[in-house]
Amino acid sequence: MNGIIFDLQRASFVDGPGIRTTVFFKGCNLNCLWCHNPEGINLKRGLLRYSEKCSACGKCTAICPTKQSDCMLCGKCALLCPNDALELCGRIVSVDDVFAELEKDRAYYEKSGGGVTFSGGECMLQIDFLEELLKKCKDVNISTAIDTAGNVAWSHFERVMPYTDIFLYDVKCISESLHIQGTGVSNKFIKENLIKLASQFSGKIVVRIPVIGGYNATYEEMNTIAEFLASLNISQIELLPYHKLGMHKSEAAGVSYKEFTEPPAGFLAEWKNRLNSAHRCKCNP
Amino acid sequence: MTERIKKLTELTLKGEMHVVPRNVDFSQYDKSSPCYVNEDVSRLCEYIVKQEPVINEYCSFTGRFNFDGSVIGDAFKRGGHANTFAALSKYYLKPIDNLSTMEWQHATASYFKVLEKGIEGIKEEITLSLKLHTEPQEQEFLRGLNAVADAMIEWSELCSNKVSEFAKTIADPKAKQRLERLSSALLRVPRYKPECFYEAVLSIFVCFSADPDSVGTLDRFLTPFYERDIKSGVLTRDEAREYLQELFLMLQASTPISSVHFTRGGESHFCIGGYLPNGDDAFNELSALIVESLIELPTFIPQITLRWTKKLSSEAFRFVLDCERNDPHKRIAFTNDDKRIKCFTENCNIPFEDAVQYTMVGCNEPAFLGAITGSTSKGNILRCMETLFHSKSSLIVKTNSYDEFYSIFENELFADLQQIYDYDDMYNAERAKDINYISCLFFNGCIENAKTLTQGGCNVAIASPMLIGITNLIDSLIIVKQFVFQEKLISMQDLISALHSNWAGYEDMRTIILKRGCFWGNDDELSNSVAQQLYQSLYNFLKGKKNLFGYQWLVGDLLGYNEHHKMFGEKTLATPDGRCNYDLIKFGIGQSEGKDREGLTALLNSIAKCDANAIACGSTITNLYLDEKLVSEQANFEKLADMLEIFFNQGGVHFQLTYASKDDLVSAKASPENYKSLRVRVTGFSDYFVKLKPSIQDDIISRTVHRS
Numbered sequence: 001m002n003g004i005i006f007d008l009q010r011a012s013f014v015d016g017p018g019i020r021t022t023v024f025f026k027g028c029n030l031n032c033l034w035c036h037n038p039e040g041i042n043l044k045r046g047l048l049r050y051s052e053k054c055s056a057c058g059k060c061t062a063i064c065p066t067k068q069s070d071c072m073l074c075g076k077c078a079l080l081c082p083n084d085a086l087e088l089c090g091r092i093v094s095v096d097d098v099f100a101e102l103e104k105d106r107a108y109y110e111k112s113g114g115g116v117t118f119s120g121g122e123c124m125l126q127i128d129f130l131e132e133l134l135k136k137c138k139d140v141n142i143s144t145a146i147d148t149a150g151n152v153a154w155s156h157f158e159r160v161m162p163y164t165d166i167f168l169y170d171v172k173c174i175s176e177s178l179h180i181q182g183t184g185v186s187n188k189f190i191k192e193n194l195i196k197l198a199s200q201f202s203g204k205i206v207v208r209i210p211v212i213g214g215y216n217a218t219y220e221e222m223n224t225i226a227e228f229l230a231s232l233n234i235s236q237i238e239l240l241p242y243h244k245l246g247m248h249k250s251e252a253a254g255v256s257y258k259e260f261t262e263p264p265a266g267f268l269a270e271w272k273n274r275l276n277s278a279h280r281c282k283c284n285p
Numbered sequence: 286m287t288e289r290i291k292k293l294t295e296l297t298l299k300g301e302m303h304v305v306p307r308n309v310d311f312s313q314y315d316k317s318s319p320c321y322v323n324e325d326v327s328r329l330c331e332y333i334v335k336q337e338p339v340i341n342e343y344c345s346f347t348g349r350f351n352f353d354g355s356v357i358g359d360a361f362k363r364g365g366h367a368n369t370f371a372a373l374s375k376y377y378l379k380p381i382d383n384l385s386t387m388e389w390q391h392a393t394a395s396y397f398k399v400l401e402k403g404i405e406g407i408k409e410e411i412t413l414s415l416k417l418h419t420e421p422q423e424q425e426f427l428r429g430l431n432a433v434a435d436a437m438i439e440w441s442e443l444c445s446n447k448v449s450e451f452a453k454t455i456a457d458p459k460a461k462q463r464l465e466r467l468s469s470a471l472l473r474v475p476r477y478k479p480e481c482f483y484e485a486v487l488s489i490f491v492c493f494s495a496d497p498d499s500v501g502t503l504d505r506f507l508t509p510f511y512e513r514d515i516k517s518g519v520l521t522r523d524e525a526r527e528y529l530q531e532l533f534l535m536l537q538a539s540t541p542i543s544s545v546h547f548t549r550g551g552e553s554h555f556c557i558g559g560y561l562p563n564g565d566d567a568f569n570e571l572s573a574l575i576v577e578s579l580i581e582l583p584t585f586i587p588q589i590t591l592r593w594t595k596k597l598s599s600e601a602f603r604f605v606l607d608c609e610r611n612d613p614h615k616r617i618a619f620t621n622d623d624k625r626i627k628c629f630t631e632n633c634n635i636p637f638e639d640a641v642q643y644t645m646v647g648c649n650e651p652a653f654l655g656a657i658t659g660s661t662s663k664g665n666i667l668r669c670m671e672t673l674f675h676s677k678s679s680l681i682v683k684t685n686s687y688d689e690f691y692s693i694f695e696n697e698l699f700a701d702l703q704q705i706y707d708y709d710d711m712y713n714a715e716r717a718k719d720i721n722y723i724s725c726l727f728f729n730g731c732i733e734n735a736k737t738l739t740q741g742g743c744n745v746a747i748a749s750p751m752l753i754g755i756t757n758l759i760d761s762l763i764i765v766k767q768f769v770f771q772e773k774l775i776s777m778q779d780l781i782s783a784l785h786s787n788w789a790g791y792e793d794m795r796t797i798i799l800k801r802g803c804f805w806g807n808d809d810e811l812s813n814s815v816a817q818q819l820y821q822s823l824y825n826f827l828k829g830k831k832n833l834f835g836y837q838w839l840v841g842d843l844l845g846y847n848e849h850h851k852m853f854g855e856k857t858l859a860t861p862d863g864r865c866n867y868d869l870i871k872f873g874i875g876q877s878e879g880k881d882r883e884g885l886t887a888l889l890n891s892i893a894k895c896d897a898n899a900i901a902c903g904s905t906i907t908n909l910y911l912d913e914k915l916v917s918e919q920a921n922f923e924k925l926a927d928m929l930e931i932f933f934n935q936g937g938v939h940f941q942l943t944y945a946s947k948d949d950l951v952s953a954k955a956s957p958e959n960y961k962s963l964r965v966r967v968t969g970f971s972d973y974f975v976k977l978k979p980s981i982q983d984d985i986i987s988r989t990v991h992r993s
Contacts, residue, residue, distance in 0.1 A: 010885075
C-alpha cells in the first residue's frame with residue numbers, strides 16, 4: 001500500500017516524548033492562515049518555488065519538457081536548479097519504505113521513551129495507509145503518536161486507537177465562527193471527536209494549542225478553551241507560540257498566509273500556570 | 286573556588302606561573318667520577334639542578350622546570366633532540382608527493398611507578414636491569430637514567446630548601462604553614478612513595494617536568510590516596526579540590542602565555558573513567574571531583590576525556606555531559622572504551638589488563654601510559670582517488686561493475702597506504718637516533734629493556750598515522766557506485782571528463798551529484814555499505830602490520846594544529862564527490878558539510894556502523910555541531926544524552942560537542958569583534974573561533990549544525 005508524504009524527520013525532539021521520527025503526511029482539510037507546514041496542505045505532489053533564491057539562470061526553462069505550460073512534476077527543473085529555488089514536494093511511498101526508515105532508530109526510541117509520530121498535513125486523511133503503518137509499529141513495539149487536527153470522521157479514530165499510544169490533538173479555538181475564520185472549516189467535529197476520544201481512549205492525550213497574537217491569544221478565547229478542556233480527561237496541554245517559519249514556504253507553495261503576531265510577553269507563562277492549576281496536568285512550555 | 290586558587294588563577298592567566306628556563310653555564314665535568322656517564326647526561330643533570338622553581342605565598346606545590354633546548358630534554362617537547370629537529374626541518378609541514386607529512390609526536394608518562402615506590406624504587410629497577418643488560422650502550426643508557434634520577438631527587442631537595450627559606454619571609458601564618466608543609470614534603474617525594482593524597486599530587490607535579498604532556502589517568506593514579514585520606518579524615522573533598530585545581534593551573538602554566546597554544550587545549554589532555562584491569566568501570570567520586578574542579582577554573586588547559594564504558598551509569602555520563610554543556614571553554618570530550626579495548630585486544634594483541642591503561646592526549650590521540658604514540662604522521666588518503674581519475678583513468682574507463690572498479694581502486698589505495706606507512710617508519714627511524722634520558726624514567730619498559738623510548742623501548746604502544754580525506758573518499762566511492770553503476774545516469778567516461786575539466790561544461794552533472802548523491806552520514810544502505818567496505822579494506826591492509834618498533838598500525842583521521850586538509854587539498858584535483866580542484870579536503874569522521882541531511886541519529890548510526898573491526902580506533906574524532914537551542918531545555922538535554930549513549934552502544938568511538946548556530950559562525954567570521962568569546966571544537970583542541978585561520982573557520986562553517 002502506498003501513501004504520500006512530504007517529509008520524514010529523524011531525531012526529532014518535538015512531537016511527543018523522547019527521541020522520535022516524525023512522518024509528515026501530505027494533505028490537510030484545514031487551511032490555517034498561520035500554517036507552519038503549508039507545503040503539506042495540498043494532497044497532491046507539487047512544485048515549491050522560492051522566488052527569493054532564483055537567479056533567473058534559465059536552466060529550469062531549458063530543461064522543462066512541457067516548456068512550463070503544464071507541469072508534469074517530473075522534477076527535472078528542481079534537480080538542475082543550482083540555487084535550490086525549486087523543490088519537488090511530496091513523494092509516493094509504500095508502507096514498507098516508510099517502515100524501513102522508522103525501524104532505523106529503534107534503539108533511540110527504546111532508550112529515550114520515544115517513538116514514531118505521524119503528522120502532516122492531516123495524517124488521518126490517509127487512514128488506510130496510516131493504519132497499516134501503525135499496525136507494523138505495534139507489531140515490533142515501537143511507540144506511536146498521532147498528531148491530528150481532529151477534523152475527520154469518528155470512525156477514523158476508532159480504526160487507529162488500538163495501535164496508538166499518544167494523540168497530539170490540536171485545538172485552535174472553541175468559537176465556531178473564529179475557527180472558520182482562521183482555518184476555513186467548522187470545529188464541530190473537532191470538538192465532538194475530542195470529547196469522545198477523552199472518554200474512550202486509554203492512552204495519553206496531549207492537547208496542543210497554537211497561541212496566536214491577533215487570533216486566539218485573548219483572555220476570552222483562552223478562557224473558553226480552558227473551560228472546554230476542564231471536563232475532559234486530558235494528560236497534558238502544550239501551548240505553542242506563533243512563529244513565522246511558515247511564511248516563506250506559503251509563498252513557495254502558493255498558499256495564502258496571514259501574518260499574525262507572537263503572543264504578548266507573559267501571556268504564555270500566565271496561561272501555563274492557569275491551565276496547570278485548573279487541569280492538574282503538565283503544561284508546556 | 287577559594288581565594289587562594291583565585292589568586293593563583295589570576296597569576297596563571299597573566300603568564301606569571303610559567304616556569305622560565307634558566308640559562309646554565311655548563312662547567313667542565315670530572316670524567317673520572319663514577320657518576321659521569323657521558324656529556325649529554327652530565328649536561329642534563331647540571332641543567333636540572335640549576336633551575337629555579339616558581340614559589341610564592343599562594344603555592345602549596347612547586348618543583349616544575351622546563352627545558353630550553355640546551356640539553357636533551359623531555360620526550361614530548363623534544364628540546365635538544367637534534368635528530369628529531371633535523372627530521373622535522375625536512376618533513377614537518379612539507380608533504381612528500383602530496384601524500385605524507387611528518388607531525389609532532391606525543392609521549393605520555395605513567396605515574397603508577399613513582400606513586401608506588403618513588404624514584405628510589407625506580408633506581409632499584411635500574412640497578413637490577415644493569416645486571417641483566419651488559420652491552421656497553423645498554424649500560425651507558427641505564428647509568429644515564431640513574432644519574433638523572435639522582436638529579437631529580439637533588440632538584441626536589443633544592444626546591445625544599447628554597448621553599449623553606451621563602452617561608453621564613455612570610456608573615457601570614459596560614460601561608461607560612463602551607464609552605465613549611467611543602468618544604469617538608471619535597472624531602473620525601475618524589476624520592477619516596479607518597480604517604481597521602483597531597484604528596485601524591487606533589488609527586489606528579491614535580492615529575493611532570495620530565496614529560497610535560499599528559500597526566501594520564503589521573504583518577505586511577507590518585508584514587509587509593511583519596512579514598513584512604515577521606516576515610517581517615519585527614520583530607521576533605523574541598524581540600525582535594527584545591528590540590529587538583531592547583532595541579533590543573535600548573536598544566537595551564539606549562540604553556541607560555543606568548544604561545545598561540547595558551548588558549549588551546551591540545552596539550553595536557555588526560556582521561557577519567559574507563560575499564561579497570563579487573564573489568565570494572567573506573568569512574569568514581571574522585572573522577573567527578575576532577576571534572577568539577579576543572580570546570581570551575583576559567584582556563585583553557587587541560588582537557589579531559591571521559592572514557593565511557595557499558596558499565597558506566599547513565600547518571601555519571603549525564604553528570605559529565607552536563608559539565609561539558611556548562612563549560613564555556615569546551616574542555617571535555619568523550620570516547621568509547623568498549624570499541625577501543627576491542628581494537629587494542631583484537632587488532633593489537635594487547636592483553637586486556639594492559640589495554641585498559643591508555644589515555645587520550647593532545648588532539649584526541651589515544652596513547653598508552655608510559656609510552657610514545659608510535660606515530661602521528663598525516664597522509665592524504667584522497668590522493669589515490671585523484672590518481673585513478675586524473676592519471677590512470679584508462680584503468681577504470683571500461684569497468685563494467687562497481688566491484689571491478691573497486692578492485693582497481695583498492696590496488697591504488699593499498700599502494701598509497703603502503704607509501705604512507707613507509708614514510709611513517711622513515712620519520713620514526715630519524716627520531717630514533719635521539720636518546721632520551723629523563724622521560725624514560727617514567728615510561729614503561731625503557732628500564733627493563735635498557736632501550737630509549739624513541740627506539741622502541743616502551744612495552745605497549747600503538748601507531749596511528751592520520752588519514753586526511755576519508756569522508757571525501759567514501760563520498761567519491763558512493764557517487765561512482767550510485768550514478769555510474771546503479772542508476773547508470775552518468776557514464777564513467779563523462780565523469781572522468783568532468784573531473785579533468787574541473788566540472789567546467791559539466792556543471793549540471795555536479796549539481797545533480799550534490800543534490801541527489803546518497804552521501805555518507807545519512808544512514809542508508811548504499812552509503813553505509815560503501816563506507817563499511819572501505820573500512821574493511823583498511824582493516825585487511827593493516828591487520829597484523831606493525832611499525833618498525835613492533836607497534837600495531839591503526840587508522841586515525843584528525844588534524845593537529847596544522848591545516849593539512851588545506852595543504853593536501855590545494856594540490857589535489859577534483860574528485861567524484863563534487864569537490865573541485867584544490868578545495869579543502871575533510872578531516873575527522875562525520876563532518877559532512879551539510880551532506881548529512883537525515884538528522885543526528887542518521888549521522889551517528891552511519892559513523893557507529895562503518896568500522897566493525899575497530900581498525901579506526903587510532904586518532905579519530907567526531908565533531909558534532911548542535912544548535913544551542915537543542916540543549917537549552919533540560920528535557921532536550923536528556924534526549925541528547927540518551928542519543929549519545931546509544932551512539933557509543935552501537936560502536937561510535939568518539940564525540941565532542943560545540944553549541945553554535947550556523948548564523949553565529951558566519952557572523953563571527955564577518956564581525957569577529959562581536960564574537961570574541963565564541964569557543965568551538967576544531968579538531969581535538971578547542972579555541973576561540975575568531976582566532977582561527979580563515980581556512981579552519983571555513984571548514985567549521987561548512988559542518989552540519991544539527992537541530993531538533
